[in-house]
Amino acid sequence: MSMSVIRSLRRGGAGAGFGGMSAGRIRAVFRKELRDFRRNRFIVGTMAVVPLVFMVLPTVELLTMPAGLPTSALDTRIGLAMLYLLIVPAMVPAAISAYSVIGERDQGTLEPVLTTPIRAEEFLVGKALAALLPTLFISYTMFGVFLGCAELFAQPAVATAALRGPQLLAQLLFTPLVAGWSIWVVIAISARVSDVRVAQQLGTLASLPPLAVSSLMSFNVIHPTLRLAVTLAAVLLVVDSLGWRAVAAVFDRERLITGSRALR
Amino acid sequence: MSSTPALVVEGLTKHFGGRTAFSEASFTVEPGEVFGFLGPNGAGKTSTVRTLGTLIAPTAGSAVVAGLPLTPANGVGIRRRISVMPESPGLYLRLTVAENLEFFAGLHELPGARDRIERALRAVNLSDRAGDPCRALSKGLRQRVGLARALLNDPTVLFLDEPTSGLDPVAAREVHDLIADLRGRGVTIFLTTHRLAEAERLCDRVAIMNTTLRTIGRPDELRERLFRKSLEVRTRAPLADPDRVFGALDGVESWQLDGSGAYVLAVSDPDSAAPAAVRALVAADADVLSLSQSQHSLEDVYLRLIESDPEVSAA
Numbered sequence: 001m002s003m004s005v006i007r008s009l010r011r012g013g014a015g016a017g018f019g020g021m022s023a024g025r026i027r028a029v030f031r032k033e034l035r036d037f038r039r040n041r042f043i044v045g046t047m048a049v050v051p052l053v054f055m056v057l058p059t060v061e062l063l064t065m066p067a068g069l070p071t072s073a074l075d076t077r078i079g080l081a082m083l084y085l086l087i088v089p090a091m092v093p094a095a096i097s098a099y100s101v102i103g104e105r106d107q108g109t110l111e112p113v114l115t116t117p118i119r120a121e122e123f124l125v126g127k128a129l130a131a132l133l134p135t136l137f138i139s140y141t142m143f144g145v146f147l148g149c150a151e152l153f154a155q156p157a158v159a160t161a162a163l164r165g166p167q168l169l170a171q172l173l174f175t176p177l178v179a180g181w182s183i184w185v186v187i188a189i190s191a192r193v194s195d196v197r198v199a200q201q202l203g204t205l206a207s208l209p210p211l212a213v214s215s216l217m218s219f220n221v222i223h224p225t226l227r228l229a230v231t232l233a234a235v236l237l238v239v240d241s242l243g244w245r246a247v248a249a250v251f252d253r254e255r256l257i258t259g260s261r262a263l264r
Numbered sequence: 265m266s267s268t269p270a271l272v273v274e275g276l277t278k279h280f281g282g283r284t285a286f287s288e289a290s291f292t293v294e295p296g297e298v299f300g301f302l303g304p305n306g307a308g309k310t311s312t313v314r315t316l317g318t319l320i321a322p323t324a325g326s327a328v329v330a331g332l333p334l335t336p337a338n339g340v341g342i343r344r345r346i347s348v349m350p351e352s353p354g355l356y357l358r359l360t361v362a363e364n365l366e367f368f369a370g371l372h373e374l375p376g377a378r379d380r381i382e383r384a385l386r387a388v389n390l391s392d393r394a395g396d397p398c399r400a401l402s403k404g405l406r407q408r409v410g411l412a413r414a415l416l417n418d419p420t421v422l423f424l425d426e427p428t429s430g431l432d433p434v435a436a437r438e439v440h441d442l443i444a445d446l447r448g449r450g451v452t453i454f455l456t457t458h459r460l461a462e463a464e465r466l467c468d469r470v471a472i473m474n475t476t477l478r479t480i481g482r483p484d485e486l487r488e489r490l491f492r493k494s495l496e497v498r499t500r501a502p503l504a505d506p507d508r509v510f511g512a513l514d515g516v517e518s519w520q521l522d523g524s525g526a527y528v529l530a531v532s533d534p535d536s537a538a539p540a541a542v543r544a545l546v547a548a549d550a551d552v553l554s555l556s557q558s559q560h561s562l563e564d565v566y567l568r569l570i571e572s573d574p575e576v577s578a579a
Contacts, residue, residue: 022373024370024373025370025371025373027370028367028369028370028371029367029370029371031367031370032356032359032363032367032370035358035359035363036356036358036359039358039359040358107354107356107357108350108352108353108354109354109355109356110354111319111348111350111354112348112349112350112353112354112368112410112413113354113371114319115317115318115319115343115346115347115348115350116343116368116371116372117340117341117343117344117371117372117373118371119340253319253320254319254320254321257314257319257320258280258311258314258320
């Protein structure tokens with residue numbers, strides 16, 4: 001997710017824009033989405049259950065780590081548990097963003113929205129920011145619970161290793177980056193498929209890359225290094241920053257409204 | 265009120281792959297006019313609205329919508345000046361009426377949104393339902409919310425696509441009253457409908473479309489164009505020699521006996537032919553039950569045009 005977009009929104013005011021976009025219209029979509037999420041029991045339920053499921057394994061792993069593990073082994077196992085927690089910001093958007101375009105089309109609300117002056121980019125950025133906020137809230141809350149469990153119930157040596165600065169910083173930084181990547185992938189899917197369920201199912205694919213990275217590390221195929229972390233962060237930052245452009249390019253008003261592709 | 269036409273459409277055509285949605289549509293809509301767009305299912309009415317509303321791109325032809333040429337570059341500008349109410353109002357059912365309108369006011373970036381929302385709700389008599397979730401409203405009330413939403417930005421042209429589709433007669437009547445009220449306020453309305461009585465009651469002019477434009481004009485003009493003026497005479501008993509009674513009358517061009525036993529006289533001027541016909545009937549000792557000018561509705565016009573359409577006949 002582009003930080004410039006967020007800054008632009010904070011500045012506020014109608015017409016204050018980013019890349020020609022109107023902050024006022026993005027804010028309108030953002031607010032409407034949050035209101036709608038809060039009253040959608042399915043989304044609230046999914047947002048509550050999915051993260052809990054993905055928090056159980058790393059928490060159990062943390063609490064069952066023996067005190068006498070060598071430091072390197074302890075760091076690796078804690079690193080993997082935290083990496084596993086990054087599936088939460090990858091999975092939550094699948095529940096929220098899958099509805100973003102195809103859900104609107106199915107309930108007949110897309111057409112009235114697209115007959116207003118809103119641009120595709122504004123619509124998509126508003127949707128993405130509205131998905132980002134609850135995703136960050138849930139992911140950081142889960143991480144806080146995980147750290148709380150470490151502090152209260154894990155072996156002291158394990159707790160000390162879990163609460164180390166670099167680990168915390170990496171988790172705090174990667175959470176929005178992974179969420180942003182996942183949100184754009186799922187919105188892109190939602191803009192192209194013809195059924196919400198298909199969008200949800202395909203959207204879960206967004207969690208595969210973090211899962212793959214976790215697996216590769218746990219099988220010692222790749223090793224967690226600072227260089228790897230910086231490279232991954234840079235790639236995610238680029239994808240998040242340019243995601244709105246890519247998704248806007250696949251957002252075809254005519255196909256979404258009529259089911260037929262626009263002849264250009 | 266501006267004298268620039270609200271809509272100028274020239275040769276507008278839309279194909280979806282190999283299928284023609286509408287072809288070579290040309291018409292002009294004047295400011296403040298209520299323009300009816302009639303046609304059977306699949307005639308291209310909704311596609312025309314979507315094209316003029318910048319939702320879909322035309323394959324050929326040109327248009328000027330609310331003063332702006334219909335081009336991709338003008339999409340946002342046109343959408344600022346118009347409102348489109350699709351057949352289904354497309355409300356966010358979990359949001360309240362006011363929240364729905366607030367969202368759309370935000371999309372239009374309207375100053376004084378709160379006042380505009382209140383005004384729009386007053387216009388559709390829904391001020392007391394502002395806090396209700398849209399899911400709790402009947403279909404007719406949802407349609408009224410859709411109309412309120414369409415009024416928020418004070419559009420130069422308001423497109424209403426089948427606004428009374430699926431409504432019961434009472435709810436449809438309420439929507440008619442709202443449209444009549446908007447007409448009174450000088451809003452240009454482009455109304456697509458299946459309901460011919462609705463078009464006849466509300467529209468200044470109508471166009472009848474069946475992929476291509478079949479005719480266009482005021483409802484009374486279309487009636488005159490398609491149907492000869494006539495008088496219908498009913499008598500207690502058949503006339504002994506109707507040719508002698510009607511054949512000599514000035515202004516009566518021909519006569520015939522219709523299936524119900526009434527004499528139908530083709531006349532050039534019903535006002536002068538009617539008294540002469542009465543006098544001739546009295547002179548012939550006929551017991552006259554009724555004499556009336558034949559009324560052809562817009563439905564008669566529509567059916568004659570559509571039934572004589574080669575495409576419909578072929579189908």
